[in-house]
Structure formats: C-alpha cells, structure tokens
Amino acid sequence: MIVFTATGDVDPFLHVSLQKGDKIYCESDAMVMMEANLDLKGSMNGGIGRALMRSFANGESFFQQQIEAVRGEGDCLLSPTLPGALRVIDVGAKQYLLNDGAFVAATSGTEMKVRTQSIGNALFAQSGGFFVMETSGTGQVVVSGFGSMFELDVAPGKDVIIDNSHVVCWDNNLQYEISVTTGNTGGGLGGMLGNLVNSVTSGEGIVLRFSGTGKVFICSRNRDSFAEWLKKKTAG
Template sequence: MAATFTLIGTIEPFLHCNLKKGDSIYCEANAMVMMETNLELKGKLQGGIMQSLMRRFANDESLFQQEIEAVHGEGDCLLAPTLDGDMQILDIGANQYTLSDGAFVAASRSVDIRANIQRNLGGAVFGDTGGFVVMQTEGTGQVVVSGFGSLFEIDVEPGKDVVIDNGHVVCWDSRLQYNLSVSTSKKKGFMSNIINSVTSGEGMVLKFSGKGKVVICSRNRDSYQGWLQSVLGSNSGGRGGGGGLLDQIM
C-alpha cells in the first residue's frame, strides 16, 4: 500500500503522511516538521543531476530534496510548506499538472516532478512560472501543493475562458491552453496595455482555455513581500547601519 497524505487542521494545516515499511515520499527542502523513528530522512538528487539543476533554475529550489523512507517499519510524519497558507492534495494519473514557482510540497514516490522547457514563450519571458522552464508532473499517485493564503479550485470549461492574476496561480491542469499578457483588455495595443497595467496595478495575467482545473491562492506572494519590505524599510529609515530592518532579519 502506498503512502497516504492527509491534511490536518483548517488554518494553515499540517500535511500528515503515513508510510508502510519500504515506502517513501519526497518533499521540498526543510518541509519535515516531525517524524517517527521508524522513518529515515535523507537528501536526494531527485531525477538525477540535470533534473535537479533545472529545478534549481526553474524554482530556485535546493539541489537536494528531502526523501523520507519507512526503513524500520510503519511510521508517520508531519510536513509543512515554507510560506503561510493552505495546501491541496492532487490525484495524478489521468490528469497531470503544471506547478507555479514554490507550489510543490511533497509527492508520492511513483510521481515525478520534472522540469521541462515551457511551450509558451510569453510565459517564459514575463511569467512567474519558472521562466523558460516549468515544473510538470508525470506518473501516478499524489502531489501536494501549497499557496500563500487560502486555496480555491476553478473549473475551466470550453467557451468559458478564465483570466487570473499571475501571482495568484498555484497550479493548473496541463491539458489547458494558457497565454500570458500585461492586460485583460482585448482592444488595446501592446504599449497601451503596458501603460494600463502600470496605472491600474493590474500586472501580468494568465488566460486559460480548454477544459481542466486551476488552483489559485488568495494572496500574492510577491506583492506581499514588496509591501512588507516598504513598510519595514520606512520604519527603519534614519537609524543608520547596514540596510533596513528587513535586510537584518531575513
């Protein structure tokens, strides 16, 4: 029987995993919170050195991911993502997913998270989805993703395209077609769209079409980090020393 994932708690939950002897999972670096002594934790170049380097380029991840294996018998572990927010367990098999930067938390041993060259050059140049390289699932099992804030699932249907702010996208069904632009307007030219994006604060948006699911989060990580830095930076101004308060505590 394969390892099973369960979410525990309603606000910023733990990810609980039960492993039978001989089973293993892998997860993002520093995700492990607690594990029983029947389990062993080690670093692993998941998918080999080239895939690890591409994930490092795409997601700014550590070269070594954590692997948790039930070596001495059945055991439980608790995992948590780096940023505040919710998690969602995705079934992988008939549906495969593309993951945004920082979305990956953990996966079954039978699922591979591979770095692939992005087919959408617009997303490669402007996007927050790994630049020219994106993370895509392969295999059968479960993958756990996280997002900043609460998560919500959107069903995209043929003829009902959906436009989502780029910073709120966690992952999407790989069967969906997507295009990235700097505006939701269909009538304006490229420069007009850029000016409108700057003046309205609209930012980059992803337009999804076809049939499949998109998981979104309620908070924009980059916007929050920018706001936090501006607030802490202004509060620490004029005190002297090397940089703002944020630089000292990060």
C-alpha cells in the same frame, strides 16, 4: 499505502502516514517531525541533470528530502515555506504544471520534470524563463498556496483570467497565454503600449488566460505584494 492529510485550520501541517517500505520525497526543510521508524536523507530526485533544471526552472531546492519507512510504519509532519492551504492532487490520468514554490511533497511513483514554454510565456515567467515544472508518473502530489486555495473548472467557451501571482498549478491539457492586461486594446505598438498603460493604472500585473478543459488551483494571497508591503512597513 501512503496517506496525505492536511491537518489544522488556518496554517495546516501535512500529515503523512507510511507503511513499511513506503517512500515519499518533499521540498528541502519541509520535515517538521517524524517517528523513529522513518529515515530522512537528502536526494537529487531524478539525478543531477533534473535537479539542476528543477532548481533553475521553479526555484525549488537542488536537494530534496526523501522520507522512507525503513523499520516499520510511521508518521511524519511536513510544512511548506509560506503559510497557507495545502491540496492533495491525484496525478496519472491527469498531469499538472506548477507555479514557483508550489511543490511540497509527492509519492515515490511520481516525478517532477521540466517542460519548455513558448517564447511569449517565457518572457513573462516569474522564474525559469523558458521552463516550467510538470508532474509525471502515477500517485499523488501535494501543493501549497499562500493563503486560502480555490479550485476552478475551465470549460470551452468559458476562459478564465487569473493574476499570475495567484496561480498555484493547472491541468497540463489547458492552453494558457500570459499578458500584461485583462483587456484587449488591439494589436501593434499602440496596442502594446495601451496594455502596459492599462496594467500600470489598474494595478494589475501579469495575468494568465486559461482556455480548454481542466482545473486551475489558485491562492488568495500574492507573495510578491506581501513581501513589498512588509518591506515598506519594516523600512527605516
């Protein structure tokens, strides 16, 4: 049985324990350490077509790492690209949609597939446009968020509005809309211009409004804002 455990306080490793015959797949370059009973190889999980779509849709690597306990039980340590929290999510009865760069690792009984978005949502997507990654199968998926992570429960009549850059993943049963404002300035051209002005003056970027019943996982840091801040500090 595969056991995922986040170990460490500020910037944790993902500790994975495997029994002989167990197999996981993870994002390229995620492996930090593994014991000699384990084998590591590159894999186009789901075939070349799904690998291409996964890379296009969510900015994930074309090739993923596959770690298998071939000669006996063994442990390995994985690490996401950006510093931050890790969360192990059970999938099967519930499936999740993943934002860009959220995927870290998964058990072999799960798979990442591509789901088509509506035209409105595609126009504001950070990458992939009309496509977004969705879990399938049964097992566990590990996601990471830049900074700390928090789990929100969305319920009927209690919609939640979240900055797009802070969303890690969400229940695929939830309805979501993407806009450029948290307010409601009415329809038509005036409403659209009002939304854009409000977005600029408030400092708020793209936001997602979730409704229905399900969970949303969010992170405390905005990687785009951090990259822009770092660029300014290191320029010149």
